Amino acid sequence: MKFQTNRFRVNIxxxxxDTVDLRExxxxxxxxxxxxxxxxxxxxxxxxxxxxLPACKTCTDAGRRCSYFNFDSxxxxxxxxxxxxxxxxxxxxxxxxxxxxxxxxxxxxSAGKEGLNVEQDGISDDSPRFWEKPSISLLxxxxxxxxxxxxxxxxxxxxxxxxxxxxxxxxxxxSPATRRTSVExxxxxxxxxxxxxxxxxxxxxxxxxxxxVVQARDRYIGQNLVPEDADSMMLYLVVAIGRTTLERSGKLxxxxxxxIEMPYQTFxxxxxxxxxxxxxxxxxxxxxxxxxxxxxxxxxxxVGILTRQALILGLPQLRIVTEKTSEALDEHxxxxxxxxxxxxxxxxxxxxxxxxxAVRDLRVPLPAITVDEFASPQRVELSSMLLVSRHVIQLxxxxxxxxxxxxxxxxxxxxxxxxxxxxxxISMLRYEVDKWYSEGCLIAQPEAGNIRIHDSLTWLNARYxxxxxMLYYPGHFxxxxxxxxxxxxxxxxxxxxxxNHFLFEQHQLPLNYITLSRMxxxxxxxCHCFAYTALTSFPAKGGIxxxxxxxxxxxxxxxxxxxxxxxMHNFLLLITTFEDRFANSTxxxxxxxxxxxxxxxxxxxxxxxxxxxxxxxxxNTLGKDNCFQFIERWDIGIANSYPPLxxxx
Numbered sequence: 001m002k003f004q005t006n007r008f009r010v011n012i013x014x015x016x017x018d019t020v021d022l023r024e025x026x027x028x029x030x031x032x033x034x035x036x037x038x039x040x041x042x043x044x045x046x047x048x049x050x051x052x053l054p055a056c057k058t059c060t061d062a063g064r065r066c067s068y069f070n071f072d073s074x075x076x077x078x079x080x081x082x083x084x085x086x087x088x089x090x091x092x093x094x095x096x097x098x099x100x101x102x103x104x105x106x107x108x109x110s111a112g113k114e115g116l117n118v119e120q121d122g123i124s125d126d127s128p129r130f131w132e133k134p135s136i137s138l139l140x141x142x143x144x145x146x147x148x149x150x151x152x153x154x155x156x157x158x159x160x161x162x163x164x165x166x167x168x169x170x171x172x173x174x175s176p177a178t179r180r181t182s183v184e185x186x187x188x189x190x191x192x193x194x195x196x197x198x199x200x201x202x203x204x205x206x207x208x209x210x211x212x213v214v215q216a217r218d219r220y221i222g223q224n225l226v227p228e229d230a231d232s233m234m235l236y237l238v239v240a241i242g243r244t245t246l247e248r249s250g251k252l253x254x255x256x257x258x259x260i261e262m263p264y265q266t267f268x269x270x271x272x273x274x275x276x277x278x279x280x281x282x283x284x285x286x287x288x289x290x291x292x293x294x295x296x297x298x299x300x301x302x303v304g305i306l307t308r309q310a311l312i313l314g315l316p317q318l319r320i321v322t323e324k325t326s327e328a329l330d331e332h333x334x335x336x337x338x339x340x341x342x343x344x345x346x347x348x349x350x351x352x353x354x355x356x357x358a359v360r361d362l363r364v365p366l367p368a369i370t371v372d373e374f375a376s377p378q379r380v381e382l383s384s385m386l387l388v389s390r391h392v393i394q395l396x397x398x399x400x401x402x403x404x405x406x407x408x409x410x411x412x413x414x415x416x417x418x419x420x421x422x423x424x425x426i427s428m429l430r431y432e433v434d435k436w437y438s439e440g441c442l443i444a445q446p447e448a449g450n451i452r453i454h455d456s457l458t459w460l461n462a463r464y465x466x467x468x469x470m471l472y473y474p475g476h477f478x479x480x481x482x483x484x485x486x487x488x489x490x491x492x493x494x495x496x497x498x499x500n501h502f503l504f505e506q507h508q509l510p511l512n513y514i515t516l517s518r519m520x521x522x523x524x525x526x527c528h529c530f531a532y533t534a535l536t537s538f539p540a541k542g543g544i545x546x547x548x549x550x551x552x553x554x555x556x557x558x559x560x561x562x563x564x565x566x567x568m569h570n571f572l573l574l575i576t577t578f579e580d581r582f583a584n585s586t587x588x589x590x591x592x593x594x595x596x597x598x599x600x601x602x603x604x605x606x607x608x609x610x611x612x613x614x615x616x617x618x619x620n621t622l623g624k625d626n627c628f629q630f631i632e633r634w635d636i637g638i639a640n641s642y643p644p645l646x647x648x649x
Contacts, residue, residue: 039068063379190217192251193242199451200245201288203388205339206367207281207332213238227266230278237267237285244292249451250507254555262289264297268305280309280336287343291512294558299513300623303347307356310340316359328370335367338393345396349403349470350517352626366390387443388454394439395463398432402470405429406477407627414477422477429471437464453508462499466518468492473521474528474631490529490540493522497543504550511554516561519551520618521628523568527614528631530575531607537582538575544568560621567613574606 038049042058050057055066194217198210216231226232240262246252267286271279283306290299310316315337341357348355367389373382405425417425440460453459469492472478472485500518503509526547530538551565618629 036068039066041067060375063374063377065377189243189252190221190239193239193246195242196245196249196251196451197238197242200453201241203385203452203454204342204392205284205288206385206389207284207336207339208234208238209332227263228270230274230282233267233270233282234278234285237282237289240289241285241292244289244510244512245451248507248510256555256557260293262286262293262296264290264302268297268302271309272305275309275312277313277333277336280306280313280315280340283309284336284339284343287347291514292510294513294555294560299347300351300353303344304356306340307344310337310357315340316357316362316364328372331368331370334364335389337364338367338389342392342396345400345403346514349396349399350514351622352403352407352628353623354408355400355403366393384443384455391436391440391443392454394436395467398429398436398467399470401432402429402467403627406471407473407475409477411476426471430468433464433467433471436467440464453503456508458499458502458506459508462496462503465492465496465499469496469521469525473525473628475627476630486529486532489525493525493529494540494543497522497540497546501546501550504553509550511550511558515550516554516558516564517622519547519561519564520614520621522547523564523571523614524618524628524631527571527607527611530571537579541572541575544572544575548572560617564614564617564621567610567617570613571610574603574610578603 036043038047038051039056039059041047041062041064042049042056045058047058049068051068056068059066191214194210194213198208202208202210212231213235216235220226220232220235225236243252243255247254264286267282271283271286283302287299287302287306290296290302315333341362344355344357367386369379369382369386373379376382406429437460441457444455444457444460446456469489472489472492474489478485496518500509500515509515526540526544529540548565548568551561551568554561556562615629618626622628
């Protein structure tokens with residue numbers, strides 16, 4: 001006989017009273033909704049959803065927002081969700097504290113900062129505070145009591161003053177109403193400057209931790225600058241650089257640089273005494289700010305100190321990850337080195353001098369994403385930023401190669417090269433430039449605003465034509481001059497001017513020392529091309545007018561920019577006079593430049609005088625020994641570049 005077992009489920013916890021209560025509930029009660037089995041992304045890709053807080057594992061690994069806890073049924077449990085998120089965040093913080101040895105040093109440093117803040121209680125409440133100064137004007141405390149100080153005067157009295165008076169407060173040059181309405185999003189000005197820095201400058205120089213800067217802002221809000229504190233000094237410089245970005249993009253009105261004073265001596269003396277990574281970061285920030293300060297210490301001088309500090313700390317060396325060091329710390333050191341490399345090469349190609357980091361065998365890895373950054377929700381943005389940073393590094397590498405192999409090559413070495421050897425070097429460098437441009441087109445993307453410029457197509461085309469202009473620049477390497485080379489050079493110069501002017505119209509061209517240096521190189525190239533141009537007219541008159549417009553937009557403190565603008569006005573008048581005389585001639589004769597007779601004395605003397613003015617401007621702007629001033633065989637081109645005298649008469 002077979003027995004059959006039937007299983008039934010009995011609700012042990014229920015009672016007749018409970019059953020009656022449930023039945024007595026109104027019939028209008030909404031039916032109970034159960035949570036979905038998975039989030040939208042896991043259901044789309046048919047993955048198993050972990051349903052963990054605050055996001056499932058699949059969405060966390062992909063860097064996407066999880067939709068599992070956005071459903072109505074889960075939203076009703078907001079208290080449980082919030083508690084779970086707090087628990088997860090607490091465990092994450094405790095786990096990372098034991099892995100990062102710098103946290104203990106930062107906590108001790110913050111304790112020291114609290115002690116410094118206690119000493120500041122003696123400062124009167126009427127003194128300007130750190131975040132009340134949108135113009136980033138910085139004066140020593142002693143000079144604030146005695147009135148404005150002379151930038152070039154003797155400052156030995158400041159050195160004799162006690163250390164308690166070396167705190168540098170920030171003045172306020174804009175009214176509170178202006179501060180609130182100047183920034184489009186209406187947020188506080190320091191936070192806007194910080195965001196502008198990390199949206200634009202950080203993409204080319206990714207060596208700072210944004211979270212650390214924001215925490216320093218929260219800690220020092222309403223307080224003065226602490227000279228001997230690294231966080232306070234970096235925060236001060238980040239706000240100053242970010243403000244220049246907002247002024248360039250038109251988000252804030254431009255300030256008068258004559259009313260601004262940056263305590264370069266305080267920063268440099270601190271960084272020389274402290275040989276650590278933070279001192280190098282402060283020096284790098286100071287270099288970036290000095291690009292916008294025509295009255296301060298030259299950027300070339302600060303870059304020299306920065307590169308030597310980097311060599312002392314061994315940043316160009318390949319670091320091996322050990323138990324005492326973490327991968328994240330090594331990655332931050334790598335990013336710091338490449339940021340120094342970028343600004344070193346950028347300044348050296350601008351001034352026509354040898355770079356400070358003359359390291360032949362670079363084995364430092366390129367900037368890469370860390371494990372924590374890969375797991376963060378900002379993974380896509382961080383990856384895009386690092387791609388832009390690598391692209392900028394490659395640009396500076398090519399600029400360094402052009403500077404070393406074309407412009408800084410020894411004349412004896414250049415004389416020993418044959419024309420096919422020179423053509424091979426030019427061809428190889430041209431291939432690298434074209435390859436860089438094609439890779440840049442892949443990462444370029446349209447931007448709704450004008451804060452970011454390193455991944456825009458206009459900036460890419462401007463730098464591409466600038467590289468080609470440097471490649472065919474009329475120096476001792478590119479001799480003898482040929483008509484085809486001159487036409488190529490003039491074409492690249494015109495395109496470079498056109499794209500820079502478009503950046504200027506879109507408020508994407510920074511009016512700093514680098515832009516002024518490039519304008520000097522462009523003016524010398526234009527003057528050379530005019531001496532070797534065709535007989536009919538000079539096709540770059542519109543480009544000269546665009547150069548004058550850009551140079552005239554510089555602040556009045558940029559004296560060399562306005563002197564160069566006057567020289568370009570004189571150049572434009574010379575071209576107009578030449579074209580008018582040629583148009584009034586009775587016949588048109590095309591004569592090869594090697595057979596043209598001597599030019600009319602008035603026009604030749606005019607052009608020679610313009611040439612001397614441009615060379616003087618280049619020496620005052622770029623340095624007395626810049627390589628761009630040595631344009632050989634200029635007089636031969638001038639003597640053979642104009643029509644016969646009987647045509648002009």
